[in-house]
Amino acid sequence: GYAYAWGLNDYYHQLGNNSSSNSSVPVRVRDPDSPSDASKGLKATQVSAGQEHSLAVDKDGNAYAWGDNDNGQLGIKGSGRPYPYPMKVLSSAQSTSAAGPWMRAVQITAGDHHSLAIGTDGNTKAWGSNRDGRLGDGTTNTKWAPVPVAFNLQPVISAVRFDTSAGTNLTHVSNSNSVTVTTPAHQPGPVKVSVDYTMGGVGSTLTDKSLTYTYTPLGVLPQAGGEGILLALATGMTGMGGVLASRRHRRETHRLLHASHE
Structure with missing residues (x-):
């Protein structure tokens, strides 16, 4: 059940193993609670790779993100720096980076500097770069935390x-x-x-x-x-x-x- 990643891992740390070294073989994504312990890791039921960031969902439905965050694609409000190991994704723009509440998802996908998820409540959220309206919230502004996708459904x-x-x-x-x-x-x-x-x-x-x-x-x-x-x-x-x-x-x-x- 551990998550593994391989490939480019430069400045953006998209492999999530608390380093910036590239790897041509799979390396274990670190445990969010013990990122310095190489013997531990993130257990996941789903993973998704973006251009320079990565996402995962664990067995309890918690959403995690790591790597590049220059457009808020990690869903961590208030910081554009990259993260070298998994961090919990906020549930909405009303959440706080320190206390949550956190995103709980049944499906998650990493795009080109933006992210999408279907929450456990059935609602779709998007965050990150909103160039060309890719977040689907009716705007083109970058979002540093998840916002609802505005489906035109009554x-x-x-x-x-x-x-x-x-x-x-x-x-x-x-x-x-x-x-x-x-x-x-x-x-x-x-x-x-x-x-x-x-x-x-x-x-x-x-x-x-x-x-x-x-x-x-x-x-x-x-x-x-x-x-x-x-x-x-x-x-x-x-x-x-x-x-x-x-x-x-x-x-x-x-x-x-x-x-x-x-």
Whole structure:
């Protein structure tokens, strides 16, 4: 399971064996925690060689990089110097070089002064040189830490739950990124809304749990606490935009207020 490298290893240290000597035979990539110990090494499930840098993923999904970092292709923010042994890749531009959090990947690829990975969460990240827009984030600026690749995919909702009860009559609104769903019966009070969706309608199902819906006690009105309130859920690039009550619900609220005044 150890990672090995061979070939050019000049100033950029792309072999990861804590030296700058070229090698015509495979040499063991050093252990990130013990880079001076030649008897230890990095155990990996995947490796990738770039022009002057290298990448690897270990059995736990941790992403590592070493070699040239003049364009941030190692995902180590704030330093352009080369690294002669593996370093953990940051998870995002919001991470810090000292404390992480770190990139966890299922696949990783080293390009020409830039790098790409598919995270364990299914999202694609890119970092390094962004000449010609190779990072796919809609810009051409160099990135010293991973940024999301901006796929032009919209979330497609497949199911909605209120606590553990499923909403019914899920209907996609034509020519929009919205659906309508009928609420199940529930006791008055706030409930967590879970929205299942896929990006572009394909791939793994994701779940957004950021929404809350409040069941309002409506006195003696026929629909009070029962099912039948129609909700519209709007989607966006990063998740659900919100939950909006339908006109019918607003009419019921208005009737309640009117009744209380009487």
